[in-house]
Amino acid sequence: MGGDQVLLALFVGFVVPAAAEQGRVSVWLLGALVVAAAVLGDSVGYEVGRHAGPRLLASRIARRHQEGIDRATDTLARKGGPAVLLARLTAFLRAVTPALAGAAGMRYRTFLTWNAVGGLLWGIGAVLIGYLAGASWESVASTVGTTGAVVVAAVVVVGLLVWRVRRHRSTPTAA
Numbered sequence: 001m002g003g004d005q006v007l008l009a010l011f012v013g014f015v016v017p018a019a020a021e022q023g024r025v026s027v028w029l030l031g032a033l034v035v036a037a038a039v040l041g042d043s044v045g046y047e048v049g050r051h052a053g054p055r056l057l058a059s060r061i062a063r064r065h066q067e068g069i070d071r072a073t074d075t076l077a078r079k080g081g082p083a084v085l086l087a088r089l090t091a092f093l094r095a096v097t098p099a100l101a102g103a104a105g106m107r108y109r110t111f112l113t114w115n116a117v118g119g120l121l122w123g124i125g126a127v128l129i130g131y132l133a134g135a136s137w138e139s140v141a142s143t144v145g146t147t148g149a150v151v152v153a154a155v156v157v158v159g160l161l162v163w164r165v166r167r168h169r170s171t172p173t174a175a
Contacts, residue, residue: 027127027131030127031123031124031127034123034124034126034127035119035120035123035124037123038118038119038122038123039112039115039116039119039120041098042097042098042115042119043098043112043115044098045095045097045098045099045102046098046099046101046102046106046108046111046115047102048098048099048102049098049099049100049101049102049103049104050102050103050105051102053099053100053102053103053104054103056099056103057069057103068092069096069100072087072093072096072097072100073100073103073104076097076100076101076104076106077104080106080110080114081106081110081111081113081114082114083097084097084098084101084106084111084114084115084118085114085115085117085118085121086118087118088118088119088121088122089122094122098111098115
């Protein structure tokens with residue numbers, strides 16, 4: 001996940017649900033939209049994998065990650081639907097599992113069932129975390145003032161970005 005994706009995830013994952021906590025957005029509508037987007041997005045990924053999977057897996061980028069792709073494909077073959085559900089917990093797997101499931105020929109009904117359960121758990125969880133963060137934001141703001149709370153939030157975001165960049169730079173590249 002790049003820096004711009006981290007910022008987008010922070011915005012969508014925390015700022016928007018925090019706005020729901022403050023009554024500016026319906027938390028129920030937000031939850032429904034997040035779950036629907038998660039399930040529909042992964043269904044598109046499944047179809048991409050089903051139709052273009054072999055070509056994508058033969059690409060240079062995929063070959064650089066062949067070991068991880070092989071492990072993920074093996075897990076999908078052994079565990080099936082529960083692997084789709086568990087993939088929601090890891091950013092990389094959340095991104096590649098739908099296409100791998102399609103490429104591996106997993107039945108769509110099986111994929112959709114487990115994807116919907118995972119999307120429901122992940123989507124509602126993400127919205128609730130942001131919603132609760134909104135309540136915490138008000139507590140922090142009342143204690144240290146709005147300016148102090150903004151400074152704390154900025155320090156956290158910058159810290160996350162620095163950590164991510166350092167982690168990315170320290171990861172050895174494939175030769």
